[in-house]
Amino acid sequence: MLKKVRLFTPGPTPLLPSAQLAMAAADIHHRTPEFRAIYQRVLSQLKEFIGTKNDVILLASSGTGAMEAAVSNLTSPGDRVLVLSAGKFGERWVSLAKAFGCEVDVVSVPYGQTFSIEEVRARNTPDVRVIFVQSTETSTGARHCIENIAALSRDSGALLVVDAITGLGTTHFDVDGWGIDVIIGGSQKAVMIPPGLAYCAVSDRAWQRMETSRSPRYYFDLRKERKSAAKGESAYTPAVALIAALGAALDYIAATSGGNIAQGRDALIHNAEVTAEMTRAALTAMGLKLFAPTAPASAVTAVLAPDGMDSGAIVKGFKEQFAGVLSNGQGEMKGQIFRVAHLGFFDYLDTIAMIGGLEQVLSQLRGRDLLGVGLKVAQQVYARRRGTSLAQLLEADQRCSCGRPAADCAATMATVSA
Amino acid sequence: MLKKVRLFTPGPTPLLPSAQLAMAAADIHHRTPEFRAIYQRVLSQLKEFIGTKNDVILLASSGTGAMEAAVSNLTSPGDRVLVLSAGKFGERWVSLAKAFGCEVDVVSVPYGQTFSIEEVRARNTPDVRVIFVQSTETSTGARHCIENIAALSRDSGALLVVDAITGLGTTHFDVDGWGIDVIIGGSQKAVMIPPGLAYCAVSDRAWQRMETSRSPRYYFDLRKERKSAAKGESAYTPAVALIAALGAALDYIAATSGGNIAQGRDALIHNAEVTAEMTRAALTAMGLKLFAPTAPASAVTAVLAPDGMDSGAIVKGFKEQFAGVLSNGQGEMKGQIFRVAHLGFFDYLDTIAMIGGLEQVLSQLRGRDLLGVGLKVAQQVYARRRGTSLAQLLEADQRCSCGRPAADCAATMATVSA
Numbered sequence: 154m155l156k157k158v159r160l161f162t163p164g165p166t167p168l169l170p171s172a173q174l175a176m177a178a179a180d181i182h183h184r185t186p187e188f189r190a191i192y193q194r195v196l197s198q199l200k201e202f203i204g205t206k207n208d209v210i211l212l213a214s215s216g217t218g219a220m221e222a223a224v225s226n227l228t229s230p231g232d233r234v235l236v237l238s239a240g241k242f243g244e245r246w247v248s249l250a251k252a253f254g255c256e257v258d259v260v261s262v263p264y265g266q267t268f269s270i271e272e273v274r275a276r277n278t279p280d281v282r283v284i285f286v287q288s289t290e291t292s293t294g295a296r297h298c299i300e301n302i303a304a305l306s307r308d309s310g311a312l313l314v315v316d317a318i319t320g321l322g323t324t325h326f327d328v329d330g331w332g333i334d335v336i337i338g339g340s341q342k343a344v345m346i347p348p349g350l351a352y353c354a355v356s357d358r359a360w361q362r363m364e365t366s367r368s369p370r371y372y373f374d375l376r377k378e379r380k381s382a383a384k385g386e387s388a389y390t391p392a393v394a395l396i397a398a399l400g401a402a403l404d405y406i407a408a409t410s411g412g413n414i415a416q417g418r419d420a421l422i423h424n425a426e427v428t429a430e431m432t433r434a435a436l437t438a439m440g441l442k443l444f445a446p447t448a449p450a451s452a453v454t455a456v457l458a459p460d461g462m463d464s465g466a467i468v469k470g471f472k473e474q475f476a477g478v479l480s481n482g483q484g485e486m487k488g489q490i491f492r493v494a495h496l497g498f499f500d501y502l503d504t505i506a507m508i509g510g511l512e513q514v515l516s517q518l519r520g521r522d523l524l525g526v527g528l529k530v531a532q533q534v535y536a537r538r539r540g541t542s543l544a545q546l547l548e549a550d551q552r553c554s555c556g557r558p559a560a561d562c563a564a565t566m567a568t569v570s571a
Numbered sequence: 572m573l574k575k576v577r578l579f580t581p582g583p584t585p586l587l588p589s590a591q592l593a594m595a596a597a598d599i600h601h602r603t604p605e606f607r608a609i610y611q612r613v614l615s616q617l618k619e620f621i622g623t624k625n626d627v628i629l630l631a632s633s634g635t636g637a638m639e640a641a642v643s644n645l646t647s648p649g650d651r652v653l654v655l656s657a658g659k660f661g662e663r664w665v666s667l668a669k670a671f672g673c674e675v676d677v678v679s680v681p682y683g684q685t686f687s688i689e690e691v692r693a694r695n696t697p698d699v700r701v702i703f704v705q706s707t708e709t710s711t712g713a714r715h716c717i718e719n720i721a722a723l724s725r726d727s728g729a730l731l732v733v734d735a736i737t738g739l740g741t742t743h744f745d746v747d748g749w750g751i752d753v754i755i756g757g758s759q760k761a762v763m764i765p766p767g768l769a770y771c772a773v774s775d776r777a778w779q780r781m782e783t784s785r786s787p788r789y790y791f792d793l794r795k796e797r798k799s800a801a802k803g804e805s806a807y808t809p810a811v812a813l814i815a816a817l818g819a820a821l822d823y824i825a826a827t828s829g830g831n832i833a834q835g836r837d838a839l840i841h842n843a844e845v846t847a848e849m850t851r852a853a854l855t856a857m858g859l860k861l862f863a864p865t866a867p868a869s870a871v872t873a874v875l876a877p878d879g880m881d882s883g884a885i886v887k888g889f890k891e892q893f894a895g896v897l898s899n900g901q902g903e904m905k906g907q908i909f910r911v912a913h914l915g916f917f918d919y920l921d922t923i924a925m926i927g928g929l930e931q932v933l934s935q936l937r938g939r940d941l942l943g944v945g946l947k948v949a950q951q952v953y954a955r956r957r958g959t960s961l962a963q964l965l966e967a968d969q970r971c972s973c974g975r976p977a978a979d980c981a982a983t984m985a986t987v988s989a
Contacts, residue, residue: 154838154841154842154845154846154918154919155831155833155839155842155916155917155918156831156918156919157831157916157918157920157921158831159920177595413573413574413575413576413894415573420572421573423572424572424573427572428572475918475919475920476831476918477920498573498575499573500572500573500574500575500893500894501572501574501893501927501928501931502575502577502893502895502924502925502927502928503575503924505923505924505927505928505946506920506921506923506924506927507920509919509920509923509924509927509946509950510919510920510923512950513919513950513953513954513957516954524947524950524951524954525943525946525947525950528923528927528943528946528947529942529943529946529947532927532930532931532942532943533942535931536931536934536942539931
């Protein structure tokens with residue numbers, strides 16, 4: 154039978170057609186008024202997408218480039234920093250900070266779990282200069298309570314850097330209200346375009362820190378990029394086609410009328426929440442166990458392979474039979490979990506298709522008839538959530554990055570502070 | 572939630588990405604050696620796709636243009652012709668033949684049904700110069716036994732013209748063996764590219780008839796196109812980008828190795844058969860009635876709306892909720908049936924997605940819980956058919972256009988002839 158190549162991976166994600174066309178058409182020089190207009194517009198669209206008044210910097214790099222920029226621009230050799238690590242990308246913060254000579258303290262929890270705010274508070278001693286964390290740990294599918302961590306960093310004077318590469322567009326943040334000093338995103342994620350761009354929003358506190366920080370940086374010098382951006386330019390040659398694509402994708406995401414559009418960033422987040430909930434319900438009904446059941450991210454769902462089965466067999470079977478790409482576990486989780494993405498350009502029909510394919514593969518591998526078992530409950534989730542009103546969406550806006558109502562997180566924090 | 576625009580219509584059908592790229596890149600002049608090489612290659616690929624040694628003609632027109640070409644090139648005013656009509660496209664043959672002054676005799680059966688070969692035999696009197704028929708009647712989802720009709724036309728000396736616009740790539744034909752004089756296809760069907768091209772294969776008997784036929788024709792003069800094609804050109808300006816796209820699509824269809832390709836025309840037909848069978852099983856399980864249950868085409872499935880429901884409500888609900896496009900009934904069937912396509916670039920995941928969407932819409936409209944009901948049986952069809960071996964595929968090749976084993980049709984014909 155025919156097989157269409159389809160990505161169900163947490164980056165790269167499926168491409169938005171209008172962004173693909175903009176990318177293909179972008180035959181334009183970057184030192185021209187035409188490009189400067191595009192660049193300034195995209196920076197302004199990114200501010201809206203991130204939900205911040207802070208300056209936004211766009212880099213021709215992968216997300217790791219912006220992570221390095223946060224380290225190299227905000228620290229000096231010997232600085233004490235605190236990394237909150239719950240997976241492979243937490244470990245990357247550790248490696249980066251060490252590479253730049255920081256004294257690294259780590260709050261580490263097992264893969265699949267999130268942090269105890271009490272422990273973070275205890276470890277956030279007055280000499281900590283920067284806290285580094287993921288909002289969603291892409292390697293495990295867990296999400297963290299950024300609101301409470303931000304409250305701790307505000308109190309202590311440490312800067313807070315959040316890798317929200319899979320968090321932006323799937324998770325609610327009040328960037329300026331909570332005081333996130335650097336929040337980082339990537340192009341191949343919820344913004345539906347190919348890899349090659351990273352972006353970050355930088356607070357006044359962080360810009361001030363850069364005046365005195367002494368780590369070496371050149372390509373990722375954020376102050377240089379800020380200066381160029383003020384003139385509508387990038388410091389070095391920008392990834393022109395990707396920037397054109399990003400503009401088209403942010404148009405699609407922000408549009409509130411005119412066809413089959415996302416209807417705004419909050420609707421995009423809602424979309425990830427519903428497709429993630431459909432997926433979790435389906436896989437649980439099929440007898441599988443979620444890897445991060447207590448704090449599951451809307452960006453990506455990680456699932457344990459059944460006992461005795463290598464998760465690679467599921468990934469391989471899905472690819473061979475349907476040309477669909479799932480993600481295996483990363484690092485120490487390889488072979489133990491597989492991951493399915495919800496961030497960006499996925500809809501109800503994609504989600505049903507993915508579950509329908511997984512049911513075939515798992516039925517074959519387990520020798521059990523699982524056909525229809527997950528599909529039905531996923532459909533029920535959609536049918537229930539379909540009635541979600543705009544008022545409910547707005548209420549959801551008051552949620553924390555950890556998925557709880559913001560008031561609940563505030564209450565937790567009050568207890569910890571007391 | 573997000574909604575991706577998806578066509579489930581029997582033309583246009585979903586576009587093949589490599590064909591879209593070829594189309595976008597086709598910045599080429601048509602009176603050059605470069606284009607002549609493309610044109611000749613595409614004509615040769617079309618021969619293989621149709622399965623004929625006859626000359627193939629490509630026209631910049633919709634399928635109706637090639638239908639007109641068959642009438643205007645093969646008839647003279649006052650000629651007696653026989654139209655086998657079972658739906659809207661059968662009626663189009665009647666209109667076309669009348670427009671060119673033919674004496675039109677019609678074997679007509681109600682929408683959704685196919686012809687009795689005995690009646691066709693009785694009406695195919697010696698003065699009939701041409702028989703016009705559809706292989707699959709796109710307006711009703713029924714298919715006809717072209718093998719037996721061809722046997723009648725061979726015996727009587729009438730030419731046989733088959734509109735296989737939705738038949739090619741979904742249905743088995745032995746064009747040269749059965750003696751089909753003109754078989755017609757269109758670009759926006761199983762060959763996965765946009766509308767704008769029609770093509771037909773023309774037998775020696777048909778070329779001879781053109782020497783004496785006197786109906787007026789100019790743009791659709793097939794002899795002129797044949798002469799140009801011998802030099803690698805079209806008589807008038809060709810639709811260059813569509814021809815480049817067609818070449819890419821026929822590469823994809825014919826390829827037998829190198830990735831996620833169709834693995835040949837017979838595999839493409841098999842794909843349509845399996846997805847059609849999944850769809851019929853699912854919709855029947857959901858309590859719906861097929862409109863052409865005795866001779867269902869693999870190209871398209873037509874389904875009756877439940878009693879008292881306008882089929883337009885289903886089409887509208889599916890579009891509004893999922894941005895998926897189904898077809899309403901045409902002509903007198905509008906509001907009574909809806910149609911779902913299987914021809915071309917549809918796979919297992921598309922079919923599961925479509926059924927999962929229809930279950931939501933029908934559950935809402937009927938106030939009954941149909942979730943999972945059709946999906947499970949569609950998955951079972953796939954699981955059963957998954958084991959189909961190459962040998963079974965080859966055996967399927969011996970099938971008639973009506974879906975029966977070729978031997979059965981031969982037996983029927985023997986009875987009728989006796």
